[in-house]
Amino acid sequence: MTSFEVTVVAFAVVTVMMLGLEATARQRESWPTLGDVFSVLVRRNSGRFLILLGWWWLGWHFFVR
Amino acid sequence: MSTQTLAVERRRRRGLLVAAAALYAWIAGHFTPFTWPAAAVTFLPGLIGLALSTRLPRRTTPRGRLDRQGWLAWVALITAFVGLEAYGFFAGSSAQGHPTVSNIVNHGLRWNETRALAFFGWLAFGDWLLSR
Numbered sequence: 001m002t003s004f005e006v007t008v009v010a011f012a013v014v015t016v017m018m019l020g021l022e023a024t025a026r027q028r029e030s031w032p033t034l035g036d037v038f039s040v041l042v043r044r045n046s047g048r049f050l051i052l053l054g055w056w057w058l059g060w061h062f063f064v065r
Numbered sequence: 066m067s068t069q070t071l072a073v074e075r076r077r078r079r080g081l082l083v084a085a086a087a088l089y090a091w092i093a094g095h096f097t098p099f100t101w102p103a104a105a106v107t108f109l110p111g112l113i114g115l116a117l118s119t120r121l122p123r124r125t126t127p128r129g130r131l132d133r134q135g136w137l138a139w140v141a142l143i144t145a146f147v148g149l150e151a152y153g154f155f156a157g158s159s160a161q162g163h164p165t166v167s168n169i170v171n172h173g174l175r176w177n178e179t180r181a182l183a184f185f186g187w188l189a190f191g192d193w194l195l196s197r
Contacts, residue, residue, distance in 0.1 A: 058187065
């Protein structure tokens with residue numbers, strides 16, 4: 001396997017694990033979902049602003065640059 | 066006005082918003098990156114999102130007493146993802162050697178249709194963030 005393929009597989013594994021964790025959290029009431037993670041991050045106005053700034057940068061990065 | 070009428074009206078407005086976002090994303094997907102129209106259609110929703118971020122009321126509150134193991138699992142996976150991204154970036158960030166997410170995703174954003182779909186997903190993600 002090339003280093004490119006190894007990195008892509010590693011990203012895929014982490015992403016699938018995140019999806020698995022989200023599915024698990026939705027079945028177990030006591031486990032945090034990704035929504036809970038973001039709810040904590042945006043608890044304060046400054047956090048919400050920074051997260052939205054990150055979202056804006058993401059769009060700029062993928063669709064403009 | 067009854068509760069049912071309000072619910073129907075809310076659904077109708079939501080449907081119109083989704084349709085407008087889909088149309089906007091379709092148009093945005095047809096602009097070539099590195100051009101001013103692409104910059105303008107990306108700048109506008111970002112500006113609106115940022116402006117709303119300090120004005121919209123919270124719609125969710127963090128749930129208390131959640132399992133510590135669950136939090137640790139999220140921290141571990143997010144750290145792994147950021148670590149892979151940082152490794153790819155500092156190792157040269159190329160589409161041949163060690164790619165970052167950008168290198169991988171850019172393969173799929175070559176076509177107008179996929180770019181439009183991704184743009185719609187980006188708008189939906191922003192809406193979801195604002196609904197937190």
